[in-house]
Amino acid sequence: MSASHTASITPLTELLSQDMRLVNEVIIARMSSDVPMIPQLANHLIAAGGKRMRPLLCLAGAYAVRGADASGDHKAQLLSAAVEFIHNATLLHDDVIDESDKRRGRDTANALWGNEASVLVGDFLFARAFELMVETDDIAVLGMLSSASARITEGEVKQMTMAGKPESPMADYLQVITGKTAILFAAAAASGAKVSGGAKEVIDAMHHYGLSLGMAFQIVDDALDYRSDVAAMGKNSGDDFVDGKITMPVILAWEKGTEDERAFWQRSIGEGDIQEGDFAKAVAILDSYSAIDEALQRAKSYVDEAIKALDILSDEALRSALQSAAYYTVARTS
C-alpha cells in the first residue's frame, strides 16, 4: 500500500489544525446571543463535534489556492464557521422532522428543548451563517452558499416525498443525496478556494472533489445502516428501514427483486408495517443480491472521481491529505 493510499482523515486535520482551532473559536464566539437558550442549545449540538468535514473542506479550498500562506486567512475561517452553521441548522431541522432522540450518541436538542426551540435555533444558525458570509465581503461566495442552501432543502423535500416508495428510480435517490449532502461539501470546498482568490480551475476542482466525496460519504452512510455489525456510527442500524427512507441498497434489491420480495418491501419499508424479524429479513434479501457491496462499489467510484479532481493541485501535502480523506470515506466499511 503506497503512502497515498492511507485511509484516514488525520493528515487533513493535522495539516489544517492551526486554522481549525481558530475556526472553532469563531464558532463559539458567534453562537452567542442575548437570548441564553440559543447558545445553550447550539453549543449542545456543535460542541458534540462530529468531524467538522465541511469547515475542513473550506479551509482545504483556501489552502489549495495559497498553500501554507492560507493559514491565518480570516475570511476562510469565517466562511468555515458559516458552513458548519449551515450544516448544524439542517441537523437541528432534520431531528425535528425525523423525531430523532439520538444524534452522535447524545440526546438530540429537540428531545431536550423541544421542537420549537430546535426549529428556531436552526433558523438562527442559518441567519448567523449569512452574517458571517457577509463579513467576507465576497458576494460570489454568498451566491454559492445561498444556492447550495436552496438545493439542500430541495434534496430534503425530495427525500420526504420518496419516503415509503421502494419503487423509486435510482436517479431520484442520487438527486436526494446530491442535495442533502454533496452540494454543501462541494460549496464548502469551492467557496474556500474562491474567497482566497483562486483561479476558476482550482475552484472547479475543489467543487468536483467535494461533490464526489459527499456522494461517496452519503452512499456509505446509507449502506452501513443495513450492517448490524456497525455500532460506531452514532445512529442505530435499521433506522432508515423503520423510517421508510429509501436508499441505494433497497433500490438495487427492488430492481432485481421477485414479486414476493417486492411485496415484502412494500409492506415493511413502504407501508411501515414492520413485524418482528423484518429487519433481519431485509438484510438477508440485500445480501442475496450483494446490494450493500454494490452500493459500496459505487461509492468507491465516486472516491476515484474525487481523487482525479485533485490532479490540478500543486501542493503535494494537501493533495495527499485530501486523497487519504477520500479513501477514509469508504474505508469505514471494512
Added chain:
Amino acid sequence: MSASHTASITPLTELLSQDMRLVNEVIIARMSSDVPMIPQLANHLIAAGGKRMRPLLCLAGAYAVRGADASGDHKAQLLSAAVEFIHNATLLHDDVIDESDKRRGRDTANALWGNEASVLVGDFLFARAFELMVETDDIAVLGMLSSASARITEGEVKQMTMAGKPESPMADYLQVITGKTAILFAAAAASGAKVSGGAKEVIDAMHHYGLSLGMAFQIVDDALDYRSDVAAMGKNSGDDFVDGKITMPVILAWEKGTEDERAFWQRSIGEGDIQEGDFAKAVAILDSYSAIDEALQRAKSYVDEAIKALDILSDEALRSALQSAAYYTVARTS
C-alpha cells in the same frame, strides 16, 4: 380631517401598484423548483396574500430615493420578493411551532402537508431569499437582511421562553416584538433605500419609520386578540390567551393586578389550566384597567414616531401615502 390623516393602506398600494405587480411576478417565478411540493406549498401560503406590507415598504424605500424613477428598479423588486420570502418562511415555521391550523382564514400548510414539509419549505424560501439578494449585487443589503433574520429568530426564541410567564417585564415584550415584527419592517424599508443608492439620512429615516410602524402593528395585533368583536383578523380572538403568549395588555394588567387576579393569570395563561369562562374573565380584568386602550395608546405613540421620521422625505405623494399607512395600523381598532 385633513387628507394626510386618511387611515388607509390604499394610497401606498396605488402609488406602488406597477412595481408590486412586477414583484408578484418575481415571487411566483422564484417559488419554482424541480421538486413539485415546494411551489405547491409555497403557493398555498403566498398566494393567500396578506397585505404584502414588507415588499411595499421595500419599494417605498426605493421610491424615497428615486421618486417615480424608482419604478422599474429591478433590484428593488428582487429585494421586495426576498423580504416577502423571509416573512413567509417565518410564518411557515411559526405555524409548526404554534401547531396552528388556520392562517389568513385558510388551513395552514402544516395542517395540509405536515410539519416536515413546512419546516423544509420554510428553509427553502429563506435560502431563496438570499439567492435573490445576491442578485442585487449589494453586500450592504445582504448585511442588513441577514442580521435582521438573526434578530427575528432571537425575538421568537425569547417569546418562547416568556410563554406562560405573566410576570414578565414590559421590556422583554418590547424586545420580542422588535425582533419578531419590527426589525423586518425596518430592514425592508431601509434596504429598499440602500439598494437604490440612497443617502444615509434617507436610509435611516426609512429604517426608523419601518421600525416604529412594526412596533405599532404588533402591539395592535396583540391587543385585538382580546377583543371578541374583531372577526376580520384571520386568527381567532383568545388564541394568545390559550397559547400562554404574554403580550402587552396582560403585562399591564399584571403590573396593576390584585393578588387574586395574579393568581388567576398564573393559573390560566401561566399554567395553561383554562376553564370555561376564563377568557371572558380575562377580558373583564383587562377592561377594568383599560389595558387594551392603554396598549392602543402606546401603539399610537409609535405611529407618531413613524410619521415624524418621514419629515426628511421630499416626495409629497410618498410621504402622504406612508402617513396614511401608519394611521391605518391603529385605525384597525375602532
